[in-house]
Amino acid sequence: MEPDSLPTEVILTHPRQSLGKVQLDWTPQPGNYLDFQGKTYAVLERRHRYQFKSGRYRLHNIAIYVQSAQRPAEKSLLNGRWVVGDATCVYNAHSEIVRCAVNPQGPCQDCRYYEKV
Incomplete structure (x- = not known):
């Protein structure tokens, strides 16, 4: 095993099952996306x-x-991290996983609920 490579097991949450193992050269964080199989x-x-x-x-x-x-098409850089959607909207969740409560599927462009912060 290479020192900069992390042995990682990929587990699907629902239904809970192991999808397999992979060697990663980066540290996966919640909110990141992974292409696997x-x-x-x-x-x-x-x-x-x-x-x-x-x-x-x-x-x-x-x-x-x-x-x-699916990888989100809309992302904004907020305080050094990427969040889904337009972070200038008051309804944006400032999350890597959830866009907002009023329009979670998006897109942010032309959303009737958009309000600038």
Whole structure:
């Protein structure tokens, strides 16, 4: 195993099942998107699994819990992170996963509920 490569198990949340394992050279965070076996998934949760070896705990692998998703076409940079939709709207959730309460499917452009912050 390469030192910068993380052994990662990809687990579908509903129905709960393991989709397989993959070596990643980046750390998946909730809100990121992952292309795996020809499909796109949104990362919902990340869990570290440790192993006790030679008197200390070492990161053994990572499990990410995902759901099937489409990459959002609209994204805004807000305080150094990407959020879904137009972050200048008062109804935007400022989330990597959810756009807003009034128009969660989007698009933000020409939305009748749009109100500038």
